[in-house]
Each structure stands twice: as structure tokens, then as C-alpha cells.
Amino acid sequence: MFESLISFVREQYGTNEFIPLHAPLFQGREREYVADTIESTFVSSVGAYVDRFERDMAAYTGSPRAVAVVNGTAALHVALKLAGVQPGELVITQPLTFVATCNAIAYCGAEPVFIDVDRDTLGLSAVALAQWLDEHARLDTDGQCRTKADGKLVRACVPMHTFGHPADIDGLVSVCAQWNLALVEDAAESLGSLYKGRHTGTFGLLGTLSFNGNKVITTGGGGMVLAGEALGARAKHLTTTAKIPHPYEYVHDEVGYNYRLPNLNAALGCAQLEMLDSFVQAKRELAERYAEHFRGSELSFLTEPEECRSNYWLNAVICQDGSQRDALLKATNESGVMTRPIWALMNRLAFHANARAGALPNAHWLEERVVNIPSSVIPGLCR
Numbered sequence: 001m002f003e004s005l006i007s008f009v010r011e012q013y014g015t016n017e018f019i020p021l022h023a024p025l026f027q028g029r030e031r032e033y034v035a036d037t038i039e040s041t042f043v044s045s046v047g048a049y050v051d052r053f054e055r056d057m058a059a060y061t062g063s064p065r066a067v068a069v070v071n072g073t074a075a076l077h078v079a080l081k082l083a084g085v086q087p088g089e090l091v092i093t094q095p096l097t098f099v100a101t102c103n104a105i106a107y108c109g110a111e112p113v114f115i116d117v118d119r120d121t122l123g124l125s126a127v128a129l130a131q132w133l134d135e136h137a138r139l140d141t142d143g144q145c146r147t148k149a150d151g152k153l154v155r156a157c158v159p160m161h162t163f164g165h166p167a168d169i170d171g172l173v174s175v176c177a178q179w180n181l182a183l184v185e186d187a188a189e190s191l192g193s194l195y196k197g198r199h200t201g202t203f204g205l206l207g208t209l210s211f212n213g214n215k216v217i218t219t220g221g222g223g224m225v226l227a228g229e230a231l232g233a234r235a236k237h238l239t240t241t242a243k244i245p246h247p248y249e250y251v252h253d254e255v256g257y258n259y260r261l262p263n264l265n266a267a268l269g270c271a272q273l274e275m276l277d278s279f280v281q282a283k284r285e286l287a288e289r290y291a292e293h294f295r296g297s298e299l300s301f302l303t304e305p306e307e308c309r310s311n312y313w314l315n316a317v318i319c320q321d322g323s324q325r326d327a328l329l330k331a332t333n334e335s336g337v338m339t340r341p342i343w344a345l346m347n348r349l350a351f352h353a354n355a356r357a358g359a360l361p362n363a364h365w366l367e368e369r370v371v372n373i374p375s376s377v378i379p380g381l382c383r
């Protein structure tokens with residue numbers, strides 16, 4: 001019953017071999033830049049490509065500062081620290097995300113609160129967020145948001161732009177402002193996606209990116225913190241061992257992290273960033289073809305929200321129910337066309353079993369139905 005999908009995907013990629021969900025593509029200046037770091041011997045934690053990658057990313061996204069780090073999880077960890085998250089505090093996020101979002105909250109000693117997502121964006125729902133806060137929180141005389149039941153401080157809110165589709169940013173910005181919550185965008189999946197013409201990751205107090213091997217561009221492993229000038233400078237300091245600048249002395253003014261992105265990886269990143277616009281354009285072309293293929297079918301293809309330009313990092317379909325989803329996963333994977341169900345909800349993981357959560361009807365509905373389908377850039381569509 002999924003034969004037409006399988007042959008459609010094979011046609012797009014022009015192969016009878018295994019088709020992965022998302023493979024990186026290196027057809028720009030990657031080899032040249034990486035070889036350059038080896039020739040210069042500057043392969044490690046300082047080097048010209050790190051500075052250039054940060055400058056280029058700031059210019060691309062329109063963020064005042066961009067600070068390169070070892071991976072997206074580290075970027076989230078530092079962003080939450082800089083948002084002021086302290087042990088024992090609460091951080092609101094969505095249960096429908098990759099585990100890294102919640103791990104970063106745990107690294108800060110904070111507790112996640114899981115709030116439902118919207119069905120059209122798969123991102124944190126501003127309406128569900130406002131409802132939960134109205135019911136469970138109050139604004140104290142000191143202006144801080146605390147839970148009514150046990151007086152826990154609610155410090156921050158971390159929406160995630162799922163599969164590259166921007167969440168309801170205007171709604172979230174407004175609820176966070178009203179409740180004095182620091183907005184930290186997990187934009188790991190959405191580099192190149194725009195919300196009302198502006199890059200995701202630049203709306204919150206801080207935003208984070210990932211350049212893992214499966215993301216829209218890769219540095220092998222890597223991440224970035226997007227922030228304003230002051231927090232950006234703090235992020236750079238904290239992620240580079242908190243060393244006080246000096247020509248030869250080693251003095252550090254706080255417990256810092258060695259989260260520096262090696263120059264070798266940054267070189268790959270500079271070359272990949274040069275390709276990003278053509279990657280996004282090629283991914284959008286593939287998404288258009290998928291949308292056409294699924295028109296009138298039982299599977300509903302996930303398209304970008306209104307007033308957004310999505311990078312279509314991972315294409316996704318919504319099945320009618322769980323048994324159709326299982327049949328789709330079985331048929332495609334057995335035919336060498338890789339597909340994958342969406343993540344198990346974070347509140348189902350054993351170590352979050354007792355976490356606070358609002359009602360999660362949409363997250364549960366989507367968890368049972370969403371499947372990712374092959375989404376690698378098709379080289380022939382790259383212009």
C-alpha cells in the first residue's frame with residue numbers, strides 16, 4: 001500500500017540502494033578549508049575559522065553575536081545558565097522534542113515542565129502555556145513567576161522549532177513577557193527558517209543551533225549560541241574556560257566550560273554555511289514535490305506555518321492512526337527507504353516520569369502519528 005511512496009522517493013534520489021533519512025552533502029569548499037587548518041597546524045580550540053564561522057553566522061542570522069561551541073546540547077546548557085537558570089528552578093518546554101532540550105535543563109539542576117504543542121507547528125503552544133501559567137503560577141511582588149502550590153521559581157521557557165517549522169513565536173514572546181520568563185529558543189533544527197522574515201533563534205533572549213551530522217549543515221559536531229552583545233560576550237567567556245584575556249598568564253575568574261568548537265570543525269562549518277541557502281532552496285523544492293505527491297492521499301504532509309519560511313530540515317507526514325503509522329514504518333524500512341517515528345514524549349522517559357506537565361492532547365496525538373521521511377538535499381536540486 002505504500003509502494004507509490006517508496007517508488008516516489010527512489011525516483012527523487014535516483015537510486016535503488018538504501019536511502020537514509022538525512023545525509024550531509026559536501027560539494028563546496030569543505031576540503032579546501034579543512035586542509036587549510038591542517039597546513040596551518042591550527043586544528044584545535046583557537047583559529048581563524050572559529051572567528052570567521054561566528055562572524056558569518058551572526059551576519060547570516062542577523063544575530064548581534066554568535067558563539068561557536070562543541071555541540072547543540074552544550075549551546076543549550078550555556079544559554080540556560082546565561083538566562084539565569086539555577087538549581088531547583090523550573091523551566092518550561094515541550095514534551096515533543098529531542099532529549100537534548102531536557103538534558104540541558106537537567107544539567108542546570110532545574111526541572112522541566114512539559115506543556116503541549118500546537119498541531120500545525122509541532123512547537124510549544126502559546127495558548128497551552130498561558131493556560132498552565134494562569135492555573136498554576138502567580139507573579140510575585142518581586143516580579144518573579146512562581147508556582148502557586150509550592151512557590152518554585154519558573155525561570156525560563158524553551159520552545160523548539162520542530163523539523164525546521166517555526167513555532168508560534170509572537171504568541172510565545174508575548175506570554176513570556178507577561179510572566180517574566182526568559183525565552184530561549186532551541187533552534188537546533190531550524191537554521192535558515194524564517195518567522196515573519198526574521199531568523200528563528202533571534203527572537204528570544206538567547207537561541208541555540210546544532211551542526212550535528214544530521215542537521216541542515218554540519219561541522220561534524222558543533223553548535224552555536226545566538227545572543228545580543230552582552231550575553232554573547234558572556235557566552236564566549238563561559239565557553240572558553242572563563243580565562244581573563246592576557247598574552248601569557250592563565251587566570252580564570254569563574255568556573256568555565258571547555259565548550260570551544262575546534263578550528264577544524266569550524267572550517268567545515270564555514271564551507272557548509274556558504275551552501276546553506278542552496279540547501280534550503282533544494283529542500284524546499286523536495287518538500288513541494290512531497291506535498292504534490294501526498295495531495296489527496298490518506299497521509300497528510302506537514303507544511304510550513306503561515307507567514308513562515310521553513311528550511312524543511314526533516315519532512316514529515318501525519319498518519320491517520322497508530323496502526324497505519326506502524327505499517328508505513330515497516331513497509332518503507334523493509335524496502336531500504338529509511339523512515340522514523342517522531343520521538344517518544346519526554347514525559348514518558350523514566351527519568352522524567354514524575355515531571356510536572358500540563359494536559360498534552362496534541363503531543364499524544366502527534367506522537368502516535370508522525371513519521372519522518374527521507375529529506376537529504378538532492379544534489380541535482382542545488383543551485
Ligand SMILES: *Cc1c(COP(=O)(O)O)cnc(C)c1O
Pocket residue numbers: 071072073074097098100101160186188189210211212222223
Ligand atoms: C540536534 C538537536 C539538539 C542538539 O544536538 P547536538 O547533537 O548536541 O548538537 C538539540 N535540540 C534538538 C531539538 C535537536 O534536534
